Amino acid sequence: SQTIHQWPATLVQPVGSPLSLECTVEGTSNPNLYWYRQAAGRGLQLLFYSVGIGQISSEVPQNLSASRPQDRQFILSSKKLLLSDSGFYLCAWSVHGSYRDNSPLHFGNGTRLTVT
Amino acid sequence: AQTVTQSQPEMSVQEAETVTLSCTYDTSESDYYLFWYKQPPSRQMILVIRQEAYKQQNATENRFSVNFQKAAKSFSLKISDSQLGDAAMYFCAYRSLSEKLVFGKGMKLTVNP
Numbered sequence: 302s303q304t305i306h307q308w309p310a311t312l313v314q315p316v317g318s319p320l321s322l323e324c325t326v327e328g329t330s331n332p333n334l335y336w337y338r339q340a341a342g343r344g345l346q347l348l349f350y351s352v353g354i355g356q357i358s359s360e361v362p363q364n365l366s367a368s369r370p371q372d373r374q375f376i377l378s379s380k381k382l383l384l385s386d387s388g389f390y391l392c393a394w395s396v397h398g399s400y401r402d403n404s405p406l407h408f409g410n411g412t413r414l415t416v417t
Numbered sequence: 418a419q420t421v422t423q424s425q426p427e428m429s430v431q432e433a434e435t436v437t438l439s440c441t442y443d444t445s446e447s448d449y450y451l452f453w454y455k456q457p458p459s460r461q462m463i464l465v466i467r468q469e470a471y472k473q474q475n476a477t478e479n480r481f482s483v484n485f486q487k488a489a490k491s492f493s494l495k496i497s498d499s500q501l502g503d504a505a506m507y508f509c510a511y512r513s514l515s516e517k518l519v520f521g522k523g524m525k526l527t528v529n530p
Contacts, residue, residue, distance in 0.1 A: 335518065345520035345523070346520075347518070347519055347520070352515075358517065393462070397516070405464040405467060406454075411461075
């Protein structure tokens, strides 16, 4: 069966420090991978998604970046965190789509990031 | 760009009654998929129901059903016989054929005993 691992579960970082959140998927190959951010009182904001190694689509042109160094690994990074980066970060995967694929997203347990 | 709108930030329903959550979306695509996800206090995201845009028949999953109006770009969720465990944040989502999946801002559902 497929599983998704996301870590760390919680993180407290000072403003200006770097960030690295990691997500890995097991039990499947060539998944679509996603990073979302959920700020307090707001919905799920799509940050990045990837349909394959080296293919990253950015939805948010801020100080965050994403990389996919391996097929089932997705990393969210920042060189310098801002206060506004605080939030709940969710990694997710789905089956790489055929034309008629309606597979849902499978989410990790999330990372609560507090920037102080 | 595709957008998803959930205009009601909060709703409440009495246990055993029926409630309808609204969702509208904007797209220029003709083929896509729509989803409703539930997020309980544990913050885990749970798929409730899905709908293919090319299917005219509304999806149903036990007590959950949708009213999909493609021309109006409307995708509402009906919860019948509401239970206390249905209390959660509910998110409407749109998935394009490019694999991009966009969520609405969510709606908090309270179930009163």
